[in-house]
Amino acid sequence: MSTSAERLVGLTLDGGWSVIELLPKSSIQTGGAFSCSYHIEHPDGRKAFLKAMDFDAALSDPDPAGKLKELTEAYVFERTIVELCGTRKLSRVIRAHGSGTKTPLGGTVVQYLIFELGEGDVRKQLSQMTEFNLLWRLKCLHHLFVAIQQLHGSQIVHQDVKPSNVVGCGDEGHKVADLGRAWHALTSSPFDGNQCAGDTNYAPPELLYSGAILTEEERRQGADFFALGSMVVFMFTGLRMTAALMSAMPASLRWRATAETYANVLPELQHAFGTVLYQLRAAIPNDALWVEVKMIVEQMCNPDIVKRGDKGHTAKIGSRFGLQRFISKLNTLCTKAELGKLGTV
Amino acid sequence: MSSLIGENDRKIVPRWRGFRASVGKTENTDPPNENPVSASLQSNIGDWQREGSLWTALDLVAGAIVENRLDLAGEALQHIRENPLTPPAALAIVVEYDRNSAIDENSDLPVELRCREQIRSSRIKLADYPYDAIEWIDLARSFTTLGSLGKAQRCVAAALSLAPSDVFVLRAASRFYIQQKDPERAQWILTKAPRTLNNPWLLASEIAAASVVGRESQLLKIAGRIERSDFSQEDLTELRAALATSEIEAGSNNKGKKLLRRALSGANENSLAQIQWMDRTRLGNVIDISNTKPPHGHEVSAWRAFFNGKWAKSAASALLWFEDQPFSANAGIFCSFVLADLAGLPEQALDILKIALRANVDNHTLKNNLAFSYIQLERLDEAQDVLASIPTSLDNLDDATVEATFGLLAFRKGSLEDGRAYYENAIRRFQQAGSHELAGRAATYLALEEVRARTQNAPSAMKRALDLTKDNKRSDVAMKLEELQTKVKDWLIEEHVIT
Numbered sequence: 136m137s138t139s140a141e142r143l144v145g146l147t148l149d150g151g152w153s154v155i156e157l158l159p160k161s162s163i164q165t166g167g168a169f170s171c172s173y174h175i176e177h178p179d180g181r182k183a184f185l186k187a188m189d190f191d192a193a194l195s196d197p198d199p200a201g202k203l204k205e206l207t208e209a210y211v212f213e214r215t216i217v218e219l220c221g222t223r224k225l226s227r228v229i230r231a232h233g234s235g236t237k238t239p240l241g242g243t244v245v246q247y248l249i250f251e252l253g254e255g256d257v258r259k260q261l262s263q264m265t266e267f268n269l270l271w272r273l274k275c276l277h278h279l280f281v282a283i284q285q286l287h288g289s290q291i292v293h294q295d296v297k298p299s300n301v302v303g304c305g306d307e308g309h310k311v312a313d314l315g316r317a318w319h320a321l322t323s324s325p326f327d328g329n330q331c332a333g334d335t336n337y338a339p340p341e342l343l344y345s346g347a348i349l350t351e352e353e354r355r356q357g358a359d360f361f362a363l364g365s366m367v368v369f370m371f372t373g374l375r376m377t378a379a380l381m382s383a384m385p386a387s388l389r390w391r392a393t394a395e396t397y398a399n400v401l402p403e404l405q406h407a408f409g410t411v412l413y414q415l416r417a418a419i420p421n422d423a424l425w426v427e428v429k430m431i432v433e434q435m436c437n438p439d440i441v442k443r444g445d446k447g448h449t450a451k452i453g454s455r456f457g458l459q460r461f462i463s464k465l466n467t468l469c470t471k472a473e474l475g476k477l478g479t480v
Numbered sequence: 481m482s483s484l485i486g487e488n489d490r491k492i493v494p495r496w497r498g499f500r501a502s503v504g505k506t507e508n509t510d511p512p513n514e515n516p517v518s519a520s521l522q523s524n525i526g527d528w529q530r531e532g533s534l535w536t537a538l539d540l541v542a543g544a545i546v547e548n549r550l551d552l553a554g555e556a557l558q559h560i561r562e563n564p565l566t567p568p569a570a571l572a573i574v575v576e577y578d579r580n581s582a583i584d585e586n587s588d589l590p591v592e593l594r595c596r597e598q599i600r601s602s603r604i605k606l607a608d609y610p611y612d613a614i615e616w617i618d619l620a621r622s623f624t625t626l627g628s629l630g631k632a633q634r635c636v637a638a639a640l641s642l643a644p645s646d647v648f649v650l651r652a653a654s655r656f657y658i659q660q661k662d663p664e665r666a667q668w669i670l671t672k673a674p675r676t677l678n679n680p681w682l683l684a685s686e687i688a689a690a691s692v693v694g695r696e697s698q699l700l701k702i703a704g705r706i707e708r709s710d711f712s713q714e715d716l717t718e719l720r721a722a723l724a725t726s727e728i729e730a731g732s733n734n735k736g737k738k739l740l741r742r743a744l745s746g747a748n749e750n751s752l753a754q755i756q757w758m759d760r761t762r763l764g765n766v767i768d769i770s771n772t773k774p775p776h777g778h779e780v781s782a783w784r785a786f787f788n789g790k791w792a793k794s795a796a797s798a799l800l801w802f803e804d805q806p807f808s809a810n811a812g813i814f815c816s817f818v819l820a821d822l823a824g825l826p827e828q829a830l831d832i833l834k835i836a837l838r839a840n841v842d843n844h845t846l847k848n849n850l851a852f853s854y855i856q857l858e859r860l861d862e863a864q865d866v867l868a869s870i871p872t873s874l875d876n877l878d879d880a881t882v883e884a885t886f887g888l889l890a891f892r893k894g895s896l897e898d899g900r901a902y903y904e905n906a907i908r909r910f911q912q913a914g915s916h917e918l919a920g921r922a923a924t925y926l927a928l929e930e931v932r933a934r935t936q937n938a939p940s941a942m943k944r945a946l947d948l949t950k951d952n953k954r955s956d957v958a959m960k961l962e963e964l965q966t967k968v969k970d971w972l973i974e975e976h977v978i979t
Contacts, residue, residue: 159526160526258536258538259533262531262534334520335518335546336546371569372569373560373566373570374570377542381577382573382576382580383573385500386581389548391547399647402613402614402648405614405642406615409605409606409609410576410605413609414572414576415569418567
């Protein structure tokens with residue numbers, strides 16, 4: 136039997152939005168089991184994306200009260216964050232058009248958020264390409280880095296950067312979506328206490344292996360840094376850094392196979408990282424491009440959290456997790472690619 | 481006369497293999513298909529099933545790799561392998577996953593080529609990322625095998641500065657310093673590492689290094705406590721074997737025997753070789769190891785076949801042992817001895833010795849075996865040069881062995897008097913040192929040469945050989961005596977004394 140959140144098709148929401156189509160659950164939605172997605176349309180022709188919280192589904196959880204509380208808090212948190220992003224006019228973050236509640240016939244109240252609709256995530260866009268377009272990939276990365284910088288500047292850490300959360304928005308370029316797992320310095324979220332708030336399959340090793348002693352900044356911004364570097368690896372290899380690292384680890388020392396602590400496996404992770412850089416090198420024959428990509432990946436994805444980050448940035452603002460230098464690098468690379476100075480990959 | 485080291489002494493020093501070979505031998509105790517599937521991976525599966533695109537396939541395979549559940553991504557994996565648009569680096573990463581999931585890695589390349597290939601690849605990797613301690617150790621191993629010991633030492637130092645607490649790095653470094661005849665340093669790097677106090681692998685290495693130095697480890701009490709703790713049998717086996725060796729050397733055979741029996745459960749090839757050696761040389765064959773067959777037990781197999789007189793099998797296992805530890809003097813000595821002297825393959829022995837002597841350039845026993853192999857191949861001038869390069873300021877037994885080989889060379893050159901004198905001198909020195917077994921072997925070799933040269937001294941030499949070896953039950957000595965009898969019989973047939 137469908138839940139209330141699954142029965143919104145055909146209804147009209149506040150602001151005149153009509154619910155058009157229920158979308159299949161996908162990795163676009165973190166914790167997708169407790170939310171539903173729709174395409175919606177405004178009478179003026181605008182299309183949008185609706186995320187409806189599925190409180191009915193929460194009732195089948197072994198701890199329904201706990202799950203309801205978590206979902207409610209998560210909804211309120213995400214609404215607060217997307218409103219904050221709107222207020223601060225963060226141009227590289229998917230805009231929220233509004234929020235509200237709707238009760239389908241014979242159902243319970245459904246809370247929802249309305250977002251601008253993109254053309255699809257980068258995986259979908261890449262699937263439609265038949266040739267390697269370096270400039271497109273570099274621009275996408277540049278936009279993503281700017282998005283995360285905008286968030287960090289607003290004291291928000293995304294914590295769930297992955298290809299499915301990077302959305303193409305036509306002429307506007309790319310924007311980052313899904314702030315459901317974010318962290319905000321001034322707003323508490325139900326995931327604040329989690330060792331790894333985002334998707335563990337994209338997480339840095341210090342959040343996978345046990346026993347890492349991390350500062351708050353290392354745990355939050357450090358993870359975003361790793362995820363951004365991981366997106367660079369993704370653009371050239373098709374795979375994320377976490378997977379590349381695990382593939383280069385001996386089977387007995389992979390995250391799911393060992394109880395060894397982060398500190399104890401760090402030399403093996405460094406060895407795996409060296410192997411990944413070697414594989415990445417093979418994917419980037421242009422030396423000028425490789426030098427820059429290597430610098431970015433080495434500083435953003437280093438398995439040793441102490442070595443991760445931009446040391447030059449520390450001197451300026453006291454934090455090594457500043458993105459400006461990387462954004463400048465990507466900007467320069469985009470220009471060079473436009474001028475054809477990076478060859479073909 | 482060729483010589484065999486490892487008969488009188490064996491310490492359980494760590495094996496030194498490439499990183500992948502070292503950790504690849506540990507079975508994954510958590511079978512992949514028992515790992516729970518995360519919501520993220522489930523949604524990756526959903527995306528792939530719905531869209532079937534290359535990029536959803538890549539996403540699914542990546543998620544499955546992270547969760548060690550590649551079994552759930554079979555179709556996606558096939559898709560990315562077959563799709564011409566798949567980024568080559570993605571395929572390389574998947575291949576890397578498969579290589580690291582394999583229990584073992586085989587290489588058909590000869591030792592030298594393998595080392596050169598490893599050096600080339602390590603240098604490329606380290607040029608891009610020099611913070612990889614394990615790669616430095618792998619590079620050091622190849623340099624050590626090829627005899628570039630200064631370079632190897634710098635690599636080991638770099639690795640130790642990058643990862644001073646890593647088990648693989650510390651054990652490899654300790655093995656390197658033992659190889660370099662600096663066991664004090666081998667022990668010191670382990671003693672000063674805080675992790676040694678609660679890691680059975682490091683404790684085992686520390687006790688072994690201390691015993692190579694010739695002193696008792698200060699960590700025996702701690703090791704005893706760890707030995708009874710709840711580490712797995714596999715983690716404790718080398719520690720138990722090291723403790724047993726220490727106990728038996730101190731005269732506590734009963735304690736040692738119990739520890740060896742405990743070491744047998746979870747034994748790896750190194751601990752099993754130690755158990756076999758201790759049992760044979762100190763306890764009198766009281767421990768049954770026939771049911772324990774760890775992977776890569778080449779040393780154990782080589783010795784077992786040796787004592788059973790199966791030379792071809794012993795030679796084959798010894799070759800594998802040497803390929804596994806090509807810088808090891810003991811492996812090189814055993815392998816060349818069996819090949820040149822017992823299996824009748826001196827040319828193969830030469831190949832082994834040329835590699836073994838790179839890492840052990842001043843090893844007199846290897847040089848002696850090289851000269852012996854040359855003599856077997858009638859390359860007498862080369863044998864002469866090798867023997868001349870061995871300094872004479874050796875201890876009695878080694879010096880006497882070299883002297884016996886000089887005797888063999890002289891016989892083959894036709895200087896029978898000189899040859900006899902060298903052999904007689906060697907036999908006397910073996911006897912003075914109380915090594916009747918070696919004296920018997922030298923006498924047998926002398927008798928063989930006398931018979932070969934058809935001298936009138938042959939009957940008396942043969943009689944003495946039989947006298948000196950009458951209490952020796954070893955299969956190699958028995959084989960040499962048999963060879964002696966055959967040669968005598970041939971001679972007598974030739975002389976028409978018998979038909």
